[in-house]
Amino acid sequence: MAIKIVVRRPLTFAERTYLPQIIAGLKVTWDNMMRPPVTLQYPDERPAIPKNYRGVPTLVADTNGREKCVSCQLCEFVCPPKAIRITPGEISETSDNAHVEKAPKEFEINMLRCIYCGLCQEVCPEEAIFLQSQYSLTGLTRESMVNNKAKLYELGGTLPDNHHKWDKKKEEAEKQAGGQH
Amino acid sequence: MEKILTDLVLSPLWYFAVARGLLVIVVLMSISAYTVLLERKASAWIQGRIGPNRTNHPLIAWIPFVGTFLAKGGFIQPAADGLKFLFKEDALPGHVRKVYYVLAPIIALAPAIVTLVMLPFGQLPSGQIITLCPGADVGVLFMFAISSLGVYGIALAGWSANSKFPFLGAVRGAAQLISYELAMGLSVLTVFLATASPDENNALSLVSMVNAQNGAWNILFHPVAALVFLICIFAETNRHPFDMPESETDLVGGFHTEYGAFKFGIFFVAEYSHMIIGSSLFILMFLGGWHILPWMPTVGSGIFATLLGLGAFFFKLCFFLFFFVWVRWTIPRFRYDQVMRIGWRVLLPVAVLNLLAYFIWYAIRG
Numbered sequence: 001m002a003i004k005i006v007v008r009r010p011l012t013f014a015e016r017t018y019l020p021q022i023i024a025g026l027k028v029t030w031d032n033m034m035r036p037p038v039t040l041q042y043p044d045e046r047p048a049i050p051k052n053y054r055g056v057p058t059l060v061a062d063t064n065g066r067e068k069c070v071s072c073q074l075c076e077f078v079c080p081p082k083a084i085r086i087t088p089g090e091i092s093e094t095s096d097n098a099h100v101e102k103a104p105k106e107f108e109i110n111m112l113r114c115i116y117c118g119l120c121q122e123v124c125p126e127e128a129i130f131l132q133s134q135y136s137l138t139g140l141t142r143e144s145m146v147n148n149k150a151k152l153y154e155l156g157g158t159l160p161d162n163h164h165k166w167d168k169k170k171e172e173a174e175k176q177a178g179g180q181h
Numbered sequence: 182m183e184k185i186l187t188d189l190v191l192s193p194l195w196y197f198a199v200a201r202g203l204l205v206i207v208v209l210m211s212i213s214a215y216t217v218l219l220e221r222k223a224s225a226w227i228q229g230r231i232g233p234n235r236t237n238h239p240l241i242a243w244i245p246f247v248g249t250f251l252a253k254g255g256f257i258q259p260a261a262d263g264l265k266f267l268f269k270e271d272a273l274p275g276h277v278r279k280v281y282y283v284l285a286p287i288i289a290l291a292p293a294i295v296t297l298v299m300l301p302f303g304q305l306p307s308g309q310i311i312t313l314c315p316g317a318d319v320g321v322l323f324m325f326a327i328s329s330l331g332v333y334g335i336a337l338a339g340w341s342a343n344s345k346f347p348f349l350g351a352v353r354g355a356a357q358l359i360s361y362e363l364a365m366g367l368s369v370l371t372v373f374l375a376t377a378s379p380d381e382n383n384a385l386s387l388v389s390m391v392n393a394q395n396g397a398w399n400i401l402f403h404p405v406a407a408l409v410f411l412i413c414i415f416a417e418t419n420r421h422p423f424d425m426p427e428s429e430t431d432l433v434g435g436f437h438t439e440y441g442a443f444k445f446g447i448f449f450v451a452e453y454s455h456m457i458i459g460s461s462l463f464i465l466m467f468l469g470g471w472h473i474l475p476w477m478p479t480v481g482s483g484i485f486a487t488l489l490g491l492g493a494f495f496f497k498l499c500f501f502l503f504f505f506v507w508v509r510w511t512i513p514r515f516r517y518d519q520v521m522r523i524g525w526r527v528l529l530p531v532a533v534l535n536l537l538a539y540f541i542w543y544a545i546r547g
Binding site for chain 1: 230
């Protein structure tokens with residue numbers, strides 16, 4: 001047991017007058033004053049948003065411009081505050097994306113309800129919904145705080161991956177079909 | 182009767198006196214307002230912030246360079262603050278003692294303005310002193326007598342607000358004033374003992390005090406008295422670390438908890454006016470008044486010297502106002518018992534011993 005005895009020496013006269021301490025304190029505040037301010041003048045200056053920031057949830061398209069969401073509605077079910085509402089829709093036979101299962105007819109995220117938990121991004125099997133860097137969201141009416149599908153894709157942009165799950169599936173199906181013949 | 186009326190209405194001297202008085206009050210008010218700005222800006226700098234830098238007016242904002250400069254420096258902020266206080270609803274709470282509640286801010290501000298009468302600022306080329314009441318030789322006595330009355334405003338505010346926190350603040354303020362007035366008087370006595378000769382006519386005049394500092398400033402020969410006086414100014418003006426009557430953390434807002442709008446604004450101006458008066462007294466008694474440097478009483482001649490002297494006084498005043506803010510963000514507030522202990526068990530004995538030491542010194546020297 002190493003016991004270290006701290007010697008409590010009595011205060012010297014200078015210390016008891018309290019004045020050297022005050023002068024040292026004045027120097028500390030003076031040095032602080034000479035430093036540049038740390039204030040970020042918010043509306044004029046914006047903070048640097050980290051890469052993995054979880055801001056407003058958005059929908060993304062793939063590199064071919066196809067909407068990645070297949071309206072499986074997993075996010076709608078997992079969403080704790082029930083902010084997401086999806087109206088599933090069919091893809092027309094004539095479309096380029098006819099090989100994809102489904103697409104949402106309408107996709108609404110009510111940002112007055114959203115709690116930015118990121119569960120929708122976590123649960124999405126298609127990597128179609130992402131919480132991205134937008135952090136400042138304002139609106140004058142309740143309606144304007146509901147992001148519809150067009151708005152979500154506008155905010156989301158394109159996800160630069162070359163995975164193309166559905167295209168590969170189509171190719172494989174065609175190959176198999178070709179192989180049988 | 183007719184003669185009195187004619188004298189009152191037509192005498193130019195009367196108008197001249199009123200104009201001078203108003204001018205000094207306007208200057209005091211604007212310095213107070215800009216001290217508030219200094220307080221906000223300097224606190225911001227010390228805390229790594231920027232401080233008020235947005236307030237502007239379209240009439241000023243369009244001027245290319247000056248407009249942005251004024252906004253960045255926050256120079257229009259005091260006007261906005263004042264207007265806000267002026268246009269806010271002047272609420273009169275139901276539970277207060279109404280007459281005294283309204284009277285209190287007036288009583289707090291009035292002594293600060295009255296003491297200005299005796300304050301000399303500078304010297305004209307003709308040797309005349311720039312002051313509102315030339316020739317009065319009671320100077321410092323009058324100022325101490327009147328400026329201490331400011332605490333009546335605090336006491337009255339605390340009592341009339343009819344609520345416990347203001348009352349506690351008022352009691353603390355009164356106790357603190359009494360405790361520090363003694364040490365303050367004794368420290369001043371030391372200085373007057375040194376500079377005024379007994380057969381002199383205006384022994385207590387601040388002007389002769391400044392003239393006596395033609396060579397060395399008093400702070401060089403009376404450092405202890407200067408220190409005691411400085412600490413007492415902080416206590417008398419209720420500034421940090423002695424802001425017992427206000428102490429917003431333990432007494433909500435202290436004596437002005439129940440006040441709002443313009444009445445609160447008057448308390449605010451009164452506090453800053455007291456700061457200005459206190460620092461002016463320190464400058465006049467210890468820092469050579471309008472002398473520019475020790476052993477260098479005048480630079481230049483004529484009106485130039487006068488302006489330079491006024492500038493020196495103003496510069497010292499600005500430094501002191503900044504010093505008040507600087508100390509505020511350096512030293513945390515003392516506890517009430519610590520304030521009393523410093524006042525009675527440290528400052529008073531030190532002031533008495535200092536006075537005794539000077540007595541003995543003069544007795545030996547003859």
